[in-house]
Every structure is written in C-alpha cells, then in structure tokens.
Amino acid sequence: MKMIPGGVTAPRGFQASGVHCGVKKGKGDGNQPPKSGRPEVLDQKKDLALIVSEKECAAAAMYTLNRVKAAPLYVTMDHLENGVAQGIIANSGNANACCPMSHENAEEMCALAAAATGLKAADFVVASTGVIGQTLNIAAIARGVPAAAAALSRSGSGDAANAIMTTDTVKKELAVTVAIGGQKVTIGAIAKGSGMIHPNMGTMLCFLTTDCAITQEMLQDALHDIVPRTFNRVTVDGDTSTNDMCVILANGMAENPLIEWKDDNYTVFFKALSEICTELARSIAADGEGASRLVTCTVMDARSEESAERLAKAVVGSSLVKAAMFGADANWGRVLCAMGYSKAPFRPEFVDVTFRSVVGEVTVCRQGAGLDFDEDQAKSILSQDEVVIEVDLHEGEHQATCWGCDLTYEYVKINGDYRT
Amino acid sequence: MKMIPGGVTAPRGFQASGVHCGVKKGKGDGNQPPKSGRPEVLDQKKDLALIVSEKECAAAAMYTLNRVKAAPLYVTMDHLENGVAQGIIANSGNANACCPMSHENAEEMCALAAAATGLKAADFVVASTGVIGQTLNIAAIARGVPAAAAALSRSGSGDAANAIMTTDTVKKELAVTVAIGGQKVTIGAIAKGSGMIHPNMGTMLCFLTTDCAITQEMLQDALHDIVPRTFNRVTVDGDTSTNDMCVILANGMAENPLIEWKDDNYTVFFKALSEICTELARSIAADGEGASRLVTCTVMDARSEESAERLAKAVVGSSLVKAAMFGADANWGRVLCAMGYSKAPFRPEFVDVTFRSVVGEVTVCRQGAGLDFDEDQAKSILSQDEVVIEVDLHEGEHQATCWGCDLTYEYVKINGDYRT
Secondary structure, three states: OOOOOOOOOOOOOOEEEOOOOOOOOOOOOOOOOOOOOOOOOOOOOOOEEEEEEEEEEEEEEEOOOOOOHHHHHHHHHHOOOOOOEEEEEEEEEEOOOOOOHHHHHHHHHHHHHHHHOOOOOOHHHEEEEEEEEOOHHHHHHHHHHHHHHHHEEEEOOHHHHOOOOOOOOOOOOOOOOOOOOOOOEEEEEEEEOOOOOOOOOOOOOOEEEEEEEHHHHHHHHHHHHHHHHOOOHEOOOOOOOOEEEEEEEEEOOOOOOEEOOOOOHHHHHHHHHHHHHHHHHHHHHHOOOOOOOEEEEEEEEOOOHHHHHHHHHHHOOHHHHHHHHHHOOOOHHHHHHHHHOOOOOOOOHEEEEEEOOOOEEEEEEEOOEEOOOOOOHHHHHHHHEEEEEEEEEOOOOOOEEEEEEEEOOHHHHHHHHOOO | OOOEEOOOOOOOOEEEEOOOOOOOOOOOOOOOOOOOOOOOOOOOOOOEEEEEEEEEEEEEEEEEEEEEOHHHHHHHHHHOOOOEEHHHHHHHHEOOOOOHHHHHHHHHHHHHHHHHHOHHHEEEEEEEEOOOOOOOOOHHHHHHHHHHHHHOOOOHHHHHHOOOOOOOOOOOOEEEEEEEEEEEEEEEEEOOOOOOOOOOOOOEEEEEEEOOEEOOOHHHHHHHHHHHHHHHHHHHOOOOOOOEEEEEEEEEOOOOEEEEOOOOHHHHHHHHHHHHHHHHHHHHHOOOOOOOOOOEEEEEEEEOOOHHHHHHHHHHOOHHHHHHHHHHOOOOHHHHHHHOOOOOOOOOOOOEEEEOOEEEEEEEEEEEOOOOOOOOHHHHHHHHEEEEEEEOOOOOOEEEEEEEEEOHHHHHHHOOOOOO
C-alpha cells in the first residue's frame, strides 16, 4: 500500500470541482484570506462541491444514527437503492435540514447537477453541512452548479475538499494505491469534520472514490465493517449529527479482477480502505473545533471489543478529561471517573493508566491506585500535538482505540455564536 | 410550606461547624479573599465540615451510580446498614478515592469525629470531595477535627456549607418549615456541586437534616423518589462522580406523630423535601463551573416520563446547546439534534421548540420546521440569568424538567488545570 498525493480525483475516471456559489455568507467574492494562519487553509468560502465519474459506479453508504436525519440523506438513500451512482453534489454553509422545503431542495440539487453534467439525477448522491433550520439558498446553488460543472477536472479534488469545509481548519484529502490482481488500484477521499465535543453537529462527511472493480455488496460490507471502527470512534456516545454520511463510489476502471467475494483481493482492498478511513478519522479528531491536540485513548485487555470501545469513547468524550488535556494536566482520576460512568463493565482495582507521546510515557495509575510520578515529565508528555491515554484492564484479550481532542477556549468561542 | 433562613442547623437538635484544617493547599491561614466578587463567597479555604445531632437519627442515603465509587461511600453504606446515624464528617480538597489508604482514611475520619464528639464512629456518615487519586492528608484532618468539634454550634450551618465547597462560587444552604400533626417540622440542607458539563467530577454532595419523626423506611422511600427527579436531572447521562452522595438524618425532635406509612403527613413531608431538593438542584446547575446562566429544559406531552427526561437531559447536556446558550444564540437546530441522539423515541415532525425567560418567549420551531423569528428579541430572551428551553412533543401526557448551564471560557479555564 502506498500513500500518494491527491484525493477523490486520484483514481482513474473521476473529476471534481469546488466553487463559491453564495450559500456561505460573507463579504467579497468568497476569496477572503483564511482566519487561521495554517497554510492548508486555502479558501473557506467555497461552498459547492461536485464529483463525477466517467463511468457508472457501484455505490455504498453509511448514514448518521441520529433520529433526526437531514433531507439529503433520505434523497441519497433513495438514489442508492439500486446500488448505483455516478456523481456527488454537496454544499456547505447550510444543513438543508428541518425546513419545509428541505426535501424538495435536496432533489433539486441532484436535478441541477444532472442538467449541468448530462448524467441522471437519480445517479447523484447529495450532501449538505452547516446550520440546521434555515432555508437553503437554492437560487445560489442553481447559479453555482453550471460553474462547478464547467470547473470539473482531474485535479479538482482539493477545491472539492475546500468546498465542504465548515469550521475545519485543515483540508482533508488522501489517496492510496494497492496492487490487486496485477493492476494498480487507487482509493481517494475527501472529508470534513469539526464540531467535536459531543460530536453533535460537527457534521462528518466523507466521500471516497476508487477505480477498483468490486461488487456493490462487497463495497457495502467493507464500509459497514470499517466505519464503526474509524469514523464512529471519533469521540463519544455514537452521537452523530443530522447530516453525517460516508459514501464510496467504485467505477471499476482499474480493470482488476472483479472483487465479488471475501478473498485475498478483498482483504487487500479492505486494508487499504481501512487505512484511509483511520487516517481521516484521526485528522478529523485532530482538527476538532478549537482543538490544540489529538487525544487518542486505547483500552486494552478488555473482555470484549464493545466494552473496550465504550470505555475509550467515554474517556475521549469526557469534557473534564478534554479540559485536562488542554491544560496538559495528568489528572488520571478523570480517566477512571469517565470509565466509571460509561456503563461498560470493568474492575477498577485492575486498571493501569499510562500517558504517552513522542517524548516518552508515564504510568500514573496501577491496579486502580495512583502512583507517584514526575509532574514535570507528565506535563511535557501531555504538551505534545498527539497524546495517547493507554488503559489496561487486565481482564481479557480485546481492545479498541477512539480519538478525540482537547477542550479549549477556542471551542467555546466557535460554538458560542456559530450562526452569526 | 415556608422558606426560612438557615440550613442544616435550622431543625431542632442539630449543630454544625466548618473549619480550615489544611487539606486544601494555599498560602496563609486559609482566609484568603475569594476569587469571585460575589458576596456569597465567604471562605473557600474551609475544608472540614462537621454536623451532629443531639439525638440518634433515622438515616437514608443515595449514592453515585458511578462504577468507581470512592472509599467514603463504602464506609457510609456500611455505617448506615442499621438505618441509624448521628453525625456527618466531610472534607473538601481531596476525594479520598483510588489510593491505597482511602478506605482506612475514611474509617479514620469517622473515628476522629467520634473521639472528638463522644459519639460512635459507626454513627458517622463520611464524605469527601476534590481531586481523585492523591493521598488524603489525614494528619491535617486529625488536627482539624477537635477544632471542628469545639466550633459546633446552632449557627454553624453556613461554615459547614463553606467547608464542602470546591469550585462552587455560591454557598448553598436552605431550610423550610411545614406543619405536620400540629407540630412545626423543619428540614434544612447544605449542598455543593459545580463541575457541570458532563456532570463528571463536580461531585454533588447534599446533606439534609430534619427534626421530623419519620421511620427510616419512609425516609429512604422519599429520598429514593425525589433524588432521581431533582439532583439526577442536573445535566446529562445520569453521569455521576465517584463521590456523589445525598444523605438525610431525621432526629424526631419535632415530636410530630411518627410518619410510618404514606399518609397525608407523609405527603406534606415529601412535598417539602422535594421542594428543597429541587431548589438545591437548580442552584447547583446555576452555579455550574464557569456558568453564566441557568439553562432549564422542559420536555412536555411525551409518551413517558422516562423519554421526556432522556430528551431534556440530552438538550441541557449538549455542549453545542450549552455553547449556544453562552452566546445567547437561538440555534434551535442543536436542540433537535441533541434530542435526535438521545436514543429516546419521538417524532421530529411533531416537535415545537420555544425559548423563554423573564423578558418574554419566542417559538422558533413548529412541527419540526423552523419559523421566522425576531433575532433581536431571541437574543434578549436568551441573555437572561435563567433561560428555559421548552419542547412540546405532542405525543402524550408526560413531562420532565432537567437543569444545566451554559458552556463558557471560564469552564475551560477552571478545568484545564484543576489540580494545580
């Protein structure tokens, strides 16, 4: 497996674009300088993304578990009922949820994309991210779609990645290649995340493309196994926004032998897809709203993977753990406390807790009781960009890793007045 | 029912005190000026509270649901097995949890209290609140207990209330009187709360005293019905700290006819106890760490009280709702989103959402869809000290109210470096 530059346009036969159409408010022509100084932030004002494939694709998707689902999800479910798609249209700046016209507007986005590209409306996936409950500016989308179609190109992945960002500070795109049956198969992706704390409304969108020849059933199975272990392990509770969606389109243009059962070729594809989703999940966690560091919790030697996951999620989801990580404070009591209310079974008196980062590691709790440790060393370990909280339950053979971020002043600032 | 001044020493036969013994670190003699300018903040450095009754009491308690329970809880459970107690000893500044000597130290606190008061160690309730996993300075407690015993007085409730505060900014004490069988019965209480966001470690302690003559069984039943509808409705998830405890001691000195079944006298007592616990729950929510306002969510016309409670808790527990409340931002989409991931059943398309405060009310969502509303009016409504989010499900006849607070910069500051 090899990481390569690019995103959704890295696989053969895919084109993408991202433009500013006016759903996002703001002065000027949508080319304001970014707020953050990070070089990855290119153009936060882009708000309309288009991705199309030269050929028809097998398509699979996973949707939010939230009981309140935005209209674009229902429209996408409907369009993917036949397992086939050929394009994706997505906007940022408005969730197109909980408004009287939401459903019609989601359908209209597909119709507009179809008209501009010559494809069928029913072959479009549609996604939205942004504020809930405000009417989507469909006129802006109508103006923007022809421009987006005209801008479609083999190098448009970055623009598309920018166009789905909301409060993300870093553009997320990734591609890998693997050899399957002697052919080079490529998987590419763009994603956005951001609201991270309870992962409520920081809608997670991930669009994956591949030139792999694979059946829709195998594609859906792979996604079904991978999403719960990657994107759904970014912070707490299985909480998801109304708009979360992860979609993959496979156009078969790599001309590898068709993957139609779980053979060795499937395994190679599965591992590559898993790797790409893990990396994107990590980058979504690291770029959580206001985050200053990525916090990873691995719970090991658990009785089941489910209980390990539940415990790890409670730890990275605890506001008090998150605030302690912001302060680089080795307050491991909060780790145990979060585990305690996770409702997963474990024996507190068996638990070891270790903090780890690139500069070293320190075990702060053994068999449920505090150890004397060097506070300065702990502070230095916890002051890095990525911090790992390792919990050993000494009860079984299962493990799970979840990802989150610290809780900062910036988070409160971003979310205290998101709509205005 | 009448509110009267005072707290745990308002009922006949109770004395209390609060002193500084040295568990809380800090310069000087523990009489530093408070950080906050609020007049209620008297002396945050007090760290040892003592409450005793002239006569033996019927005693009942509710404990944290956290799987990790601090040693004082186990010791108290043991001491209350016979349903009898005569005193309470409590410290702040250290949770006496997850340390090798925690259990011994909790027992020692009772022994010290017994020696200084002439009562039995097994008749003491013991509680601690503060940092988990650091060894309790039992030598400081040993020095402090005789001073606390010497300071016991009929006007010591305020000192005791101060001595159990951690990051609380407002002292919480309350007392009410009711007439039962021609006698004046008094119930008094002190409480502390504070960490509020996921209510993890902001240990909730509530000590109630009464001169009511009531059996232990009736006392336990009343507490068992009231705590889940009051203290356990302060923010999300039924999350509780390792040290949460609510205890009531009844010494019978009001000489009312003994309440031994659920007759009219029981109802009068129950209502008074319920009122006092509701008020304390509200004040704990309002004084959440860093809170600038109390956020109340009432979910009405639900299919069951349980689902109403779950929905209301999800709303007041959502970090994004809390951050929006901080910004006085009428972002009702976050309310629906939080309800959506609460796992409680409801029909989004039936839901109305109204924001209310002393200056007025505004309905922002009807039948699951946004309404046009006056943003300035909404801002003004949400800028008050108490804000109510009213959700009408239009599905049944049950309702529940939960309490929380907004999420502020101050919360992050307090919790980013709590231990140091």
